[in-house]
């Protein structure tokens with residue numbers, strides 16, 4: 001593992017809907033002794049709403065340039081869409097000198113030389129920190145039946161993927177490592193959560209989320225674990241709305257992988273924001289504590 | 290409906306291929322792998338990404354740009370990952386949406402879907418503050434979607450009543466939400482907001 005300080009890019013939902021993801025990510029960084037600093041004055045990555053790639057490149061060039069200027073070798077983000085946008089911008093800028101010059105022309109703060117590596121938190125934990133290192137720091141077995149949900153942008157598209165497109169495994173490995181049991185979930189683990197359609201076609205978005213929640217429930221999972229705030233919003237925060245609209249009951253707790261790992265590292269539930277998930281985690285915690 | 294050859298636009302495919310993501314369009318050999326893996330097709334069987342590719346190749350410009358299905362793609366990139374010909378299907382659909390928006394702005398077509406309004410409202414908050422501001426987004430989006438302030442406010446309340454209460458109860462939004470006093474209610478602003486303005490100005494210049 002690199003000894004150097006990492007840059008942390010929280011992403012917009014970290015300040016509101018995905019507060020617990022932000023809290024738990026910082027808590028495990030500290031517990032693992034990882035030196036980190038938040039990217040100074042970071043801006044939004046454009047999410048799925050910036051459909052023009054040039055706009056995405058310009059927005060993310062600024063964040064990459066700030067990290068570079070501060071001498072940070074990597075930017076780690078807990079959001080799948082932020083990761084995708086940072087990573088594709090990095091690729092485009094590294095290979096396209098003309099684009100780099102053009103962006104620099106907009107404002108000098110967008111001048112970037114390609115020295116920073118964007119990483120998704122899951123990739124960072126499994127491949128940079130490493131399973132051996134994590135194992136040495138575990139203090140508790142988290143014996144839960146877990147449905148590992150990956151969604152989009154971790155295994156696809158190929159240009160930025162770091163896990164298998166059809167059967168990703170990194171989260172499964174983390175869950176096994178901490179004593180959890182992965183329930184059969186392959187049929188939906190990479191299905192889209194419907195998040196990008198939430199505000200314009202809620203009917204379709206609900207049906208997409210329903211499939212995932214239903215599969216977890218049918219597999220008798222104690223919880224779904226995921227690694228993206230938009231997925232968290234759909235499956236956790238919107239779950240009561242989906243239940244109401246489709247007249248089904250799930251009551252399926254949804255945790256961020258950083259929260260689950262944090263428990264295994266012996267961090268107090270409150271310090272992992274486990275009081276902030278919308279579907280109550282109390283019963284789940286009773287099984288673990 | 291039969292195709293009328295004289296109504297086809299042979300230039301359309303080049304228009305798409307000029308845009309980032311559209312480059313490999315002509316490599317498509319119509320295998321349908323994209324459609325078979327699409328989660329939207331699974332829910333709405335008439336939705337067909339392959340057809341968009343083929344119609345674009347044929348030059349059915351107007352039919353493609355006015356097809357309401359263009360706006361129900363979830364941008365999940367499953368089609369992109371699976372295409373054996375490296376057509377970046379998800380990005381081609383995004384290019385089509387951007388061309389459609391330009392045509393709508395020029396008054397040549399109308400778009401029924403509220404998605405362009407949503408995306409614009411989202412981006413307006415970035416342009417202003419540098420970060421997403423949920424409340425600002427909702428205040429712009431709902432009235433525009435419903436066609437009036439009053440109807441918009443009602444639709445917004447309907448959507449947010451339960452959701453907003455849940456967020457409030459967990460301390461994520463509302464007067465005490467987020468990482469401190471008023472954080473979830475007020476926009477989180479970056480310092481270098483003037484750079485955001487410049488970025489958006491530049492991107493708009495390009496889109497013309």
Ligand code: SF4
Nearest residue numbers: 317318320321323372
């Ligand atoms: S998967 Fe690729 S080659 Fe096959 S129909 Fe779709 S775009 Fe064409």
Ligand code: SF4
Nearest residue numbers: 327362363365366368
């Ligand atoms: S990106 Fe759109 S068209 Fe492609 S598989 Fe996903 S929802 Fe379907």
